[in-house]
Amino acid sequence: MLSVSCTGSDLAGAGGFFMLINPKEILETIQMVRMEHLDIRTVTMGISLRDCSHPDIDVFNENIYEKITSRAKDLVRTTNDIQSLYGIPIINRRISVTPIAIAAESCKSQDFVSVAKTMDEAAKEAGVDFIGGFSALVHKGTTPGDLKLINSIPEALASTEKVCSSVNVATTKAGINMDAVGMMGQVIKDTAELTSDRDGIGCAKLVVFANAPEDNPFMAGAFHGIGESECVINVGVSGPGVVNAAVCELENPDLTEISETIKRTAFKITRMGEMVGREVSRRLGVEFGILDLSLAPTPEIGDSVAAILEAMGLERCGAHGTTAALALLNDAVKKGGAMASSSVGGLSGAFIPVSEDAGMIEAVKAGALSLEKLEAMTSVCSVGLDMIAVPGDTPAATLSAIIADEMAIGVINKKTTAVRVIPAPGKGVGDSVEFGGLLGSAPVMQVSNFSSETFVKRGGRIPAPIQSLTN
Amino acid sequence: MTSGRFIITVIGSDRVGIVARITTVMASYNVNIVDITQTIMQGIFTMIMLAEAPKENFDLAAFQQAMDAEGKSLGVEVKVQHEDAFRFMHRI
Numbered sequence: 001m002l003s004v005s006c007t008g009s010d011l012a013g014a015g016g017f018f019m020l021i022n023p024k025e026i027l028e029t030i031q032m033v034r035m036e037h038l039d040i041r042t043v044t045m046g047i048s049l050r051d052c053s054h055p056d057i058d059v060f061n062e063n064i065y066e067k068i069t070s071r072a073k074d075l076v077r078t079t080n081d082i083q084s085l086y087g088i089p090i091i092n093r094r095i096s097v098t099p100i101a102i103a104a105e106s107c108k109s110q111d112f113v114s115v116a117k118t119m120d121e122a123a124k125e126a127g128v129d130f131i132g133g134f135s136a137l138v139h140k141g142t143t144p145g146d147l148k149l150i151n152s153i154p155e156a157l158a159s160t161e162k163v164c165s166s167v168n169v170a171t172t173k174a175g176i177n178m179d180a181v182g183m184m185g186q187v188i189k190d191t192a193e194l195t196s197d198r199d200g201i202g203c204a205k206l207v208v209f210a211n212a213p214e215d216n217p218f219m220a221g222a223f224h225g226i227g228e229s230e231c232v233i234n235v236g237v238s239g240p241g242v243v244n245a246a247v248c249e250l251e252n253p254d255l256t257e258i259s260e261t262i263k264r265t266a267f268k269i270t271r272m273g274e275m276v277g278r279e280v281s282r283r284l285g286v287e288f289g290i291l292d293l294s295l296a297p298t299p300e301i302g303d304s305v306a307a308i309l310e311a312m313g314l315e316r317c318g319a320h321g322t323t324a325a326l327a328l329l330n331d332a333v334k335k336g337g338a339m340a341s342s343s344v345g346g347l348s349g350a351f352i353p354v355s356e357d358a359g360m361i362e363a364v365k366a367g368a369l370s371l372e373k374l375e376a377m378t379s380v381c382s383v384g385l386d387m388i389a390v391p392g393d394t395p396a397a398t399l400s401a402i403i404a405d406e407m408a409i410g411v412i413n414k415k416t417t418a419v420r421v422i423p424a425p426g427k428g429v430g431d432s433v434e435f436g437g438l439l440g441s442a443p444v445m446q447v448s449n450f451s452s453e454t455f456v457k458r459g460g461r462i463p464a465p466i467q468s469l470t471n
Numbered sequence: 472m473t474s475g476r477f478i479i480t481v482i483g484s485d486r487v488g489i490v491a492r493i494t495t496v497m498a499s500y501n502v503n504i505v506d507i508t509q510t511i512m513q514g515i516f517t518m519i520m521l522a523e524a525p526k527e528n529f530d531l532a533a534f535q536q537a538m539d540a541e542g543k544s545l546g547v548e549v550k551v552q553h554e555d556a557f558r559f560m561h562r563i
Contacts, residue, residue, distance in 0.1 A: 021478075021554075023508055023519050025561040030480055030550065084535060087552035268560045275559040 029272075033088060037241035037303040038269065040276050041296055042092040042129075043079050044217035046224035046232040046289060047071045049103040049133075057107040061118040064103070068095060068122035068131075071231055076127040078283050082276060090276070091438075095123060096222035096234075097133035105145030112149050116156030116163045123162040132222035134165040137212070140174040140461070150180075153187050157202035158194035164220035170210035170407040172414045176462040181407065184208050185400030185456065189423055192392070196425035199433035203422040204355075204387065208403050210410030210417045215290045216346040221418060232289035233281040234346065237273030238296040239265070241303040243333075247311040258312055259332045266336025269293060274341045290345025293337040294382060295329070297357035299440040305329070305350050306359025317359055318369030326350060327380035347416060349382025355435065355442030356387055364443045371402075371445050379409045384417035389433045389442040392425045399423065401452030404462075412465055475524045476505065476554045479538070483547025485516035493518075493549065496541045500534045501525045516547070521554065 032038035052063035076093050083090045097103070100115050107115075116134050123131040134156055136146040153165050167184060170176040188208075192200035207221040214225020217234035224232075246265045247258055270293045281288035297304045306317035309325045330349045337344045352374065354360045363369035371388065378384045384406045390399075403419045410417030424433045427444050434441045481493060494504065506521040524531070535551045542549030 021557050021561060023510060023517075026478060026480065026519055026557050027512055027517060029557055029560055030482070084532060085553045086556040087550050088556060271559045271561075272556070275555055 032239070032242045036239070036245045037298065037300055038088070038239045038272070039237075040088055040090040040235060040273060041238040042094050042217050042219075042236040043075070043090055043277070043280055044094040044096055044222055044234045044236065045072050045075050045286065046096045046215070046228055046234060047098075048224055048228065048230050049098040049100075052103055053106050055106055055108050057104070057109040057114060060104055060107050061114055064097070064115070065118050065122045068097065068119070069125045072126040072128065074284060078280055082279050082283070085279075086276065088272060088276060092129040093127070094217065094219060094222065095126065095128050095131045096217070096224045097131065098224050098226065099133055099135040099137055101136035101143070101146045101149035102226065104149070105143065110148070111152040111155075113152050113155045113159065116152065116160050119163050120160035128162070130162050130164055130219045132164040132166065132219050133224060134163050135167065135223040137168045138180045139168050139171040139177055139210075141177065142180060150183055150187060153206060154190035154194045154202065157191050157205050164205045164207075164222065166207040166209055166212065166221045166223060168209040168212040169403070170411050172211060172411050172468045173464055175464040176210070176404065176407045176411060178404065178456070178462055179459045181208075181400050181404050182397075182456050182459055184403055185396035185398070188399050188421060189396045192423045192425050199427075199435065200392075200422045200425050201435055201439075204420065204435055204439050206420065208419045210407040211415060212418075213346050213416055217290075217292050218294060218296065218347060220420065228289070229287055232287045233277055233284065234289040234292065235273050235277035235280070236292045236294060236296070236346065237269055237276075238294060239269045240295040240297045240305050240308060241300070242269060243295060243329075244302060244304065244308045244311055247308055255312070255328060259328055262329060262332035263336035263339075266293060266333045267340040270337040270340035270344070274343065277343075288343065290343050291337075291341050292346030292348050293333060293344065294347050295333060295350040297351065297353065297360075298438055299356060299358055301358055304357045304359035305352055306357050306363055310359065316366055316368035317363040318373050322373065323376050323380055326352070326377050330381045347382040351383050351386060352377055352381055353387035353420070354445075355389065355433070355440040356438060357440075361441065361443060364445060371447060375405060375409070378406060378417055379413060382416065384410070385419045385421060387420055387422070387439065387442060389422045389424045389427070389444045390447050391428045391444055392423050393428070394423045394447050395451070395453065397451065397453035397456040398447055400456045402447070404456070408462070411462075412467070414467065474554065475526055475529070477502075477522050477524060478552050478554050478557055479520040479522050480550045480552075481516075481518040481542065481547050483516060483542075483545070486545070489516075489545055489547060490518065492541055492545060493538070496537050497522060500529070500537070502534065
């Protein structure tokens with residue numbers, strides 16, 4: 001053994017390599033991974049399916065299977081190599097594809113369920129965790145292909161494991177397609193029914209969007225946008241536990257200091273993601289798309305966005321002040337990320353999925369966090385009402401109205417919002433649903449008992465707001 | 472990836488022979504120590520080495536496995552990570 005024992009800062013002054021990297025910084029990085037759950041949440045390969053179109057759906061399915069499995073054949077092996085090279089865990093490997101409603105539009109078939117099954121098989125062959133893009137973009141109107149896709153969603157999600165689906169029903173430029181919003185309430189109900197033996201897990205793989213990003217690596221909303229290139233690597237990096245630990249370490253800080261600390265931490269996390277993304281893309285010979293720094297909680301204790309808000313001084317997430325605290329958090333994360341990388345994209349902010357966040361679950365159980373408060377929080381964070389279980393007997397029109405409210409927040413504020421809600425079959429307030437793994441478990445939350453049916457049934461389009469007239 | 476240099480960290484309780492046994496494994500893989508430091512952080516023994524791997528015929532996975540196994544038999548945690556993991560996070 002060497003007999004010398006000294007502090008990191010002493011060594012930093014001793015010359016050589018450790019002048020460049022302080023041992024304290026090395027240990028800080030190691031601590032983030034070992035204790036605070038820093039991880040690369042996902043490396044997502046976006047693949048265009050635009051060249052796969054064919055009138056015969058069997059030929060189309062052959063084309064997409066071939067395209068997906070050949071493009072992604074080295075994705076898992078390469079990400080595993082990089083994980084061990086840097087010692088940073090990569091939790092998921094995923095694939096996103098061109099929205100199937102577009103790619104399969106010319107297929108002469110009644111539905112697109114077989115396409116979802118083919119995507120599932122291709123994902124299994126490639127060894128990835130999820131495949132996204134069983135999607136339609138219907139913010140202004142629907143084509144026959146969009147309708148076929150939307151009608152296929154319940155069976156597609158019930159008969160596959162890895163397929164994720166999303167439907168964009170609103171944008172700031174187009175307004176809100178209330179006919180599509182009306183349809184999606186029923187689609188969510190049907191999806192829950194068809195997966196009732198598993199607490200309606202199909203709904204955990206279905207997102208309804210306003211202003212959906214085309215390069216989002218996170219599920220269930222990932223798809224490969226039509227403005228994207230042939231094949232890209234998008235990386236999603238996460239670290240609520242790291243931010244929480246950094247905030248907790250401050251001694252009696254004011255909110256400016258908290259914001260500064262979150263920004264610095266976000267910077268470091270983003271740099272790590274950028275490095276991994278660029279190396280994966282270099283080795284695969286695939287363009288690097290974007291880096292999405294999103295504080296995506298996991299059911300692990302401490303890896304929680306609610307815990308960060310509580311570390312700022314709230315007794316419970318959901319107390320008055322929560323929206324302000326979340327606004328600070330989301331903004332500081334974005335600022336730190338923007339300084340660290342020129343390729344920030346996707347959602348980049350804080351996620352507030354109830355079932356995936358131990359602190360959110362506790363807050364709901366304690367009566368501190370309601371659906372209404374969550375809705376307010378979505379106006380200042382990067383997504384929307386996410387992984388929320390509601391009573392199984394919630395009418396489809398009420399689900400549509402929940403979607404409409406959330407879409408309005410996104411459209412007016414020129415931001416992405418989303419709804420991923422699970423009407424838990426056979427369950428009511430006080431029960432909970434169990435999905436396991438990253439999806440966690442969720443207490444069933446109260447919805448308004450007053451009807452929204454007449455409003456939803458009116459259909460039509462809520463026009464684009466005045467702030468869209470920017471040309 | 473900009474080099475063949477790795478940061479090796481050894482974290483655990485201090486005991487006789489840690490450096491000797493860890494560096495023996497490194498020597499058997501032709502991994503050269505460029506710089507070395509040790510410190511006690513919150514009562515835990517921590518050794519950090521900057522090491523250079525041979526340019527050719529270097530099997531990183533096998534080296535990591537061997538280092539991990541040696542660490543386990545010593546009751547310490549050994550990590551071998553490319554230096555970029557630290558450079559990128561803390562330096563522009």
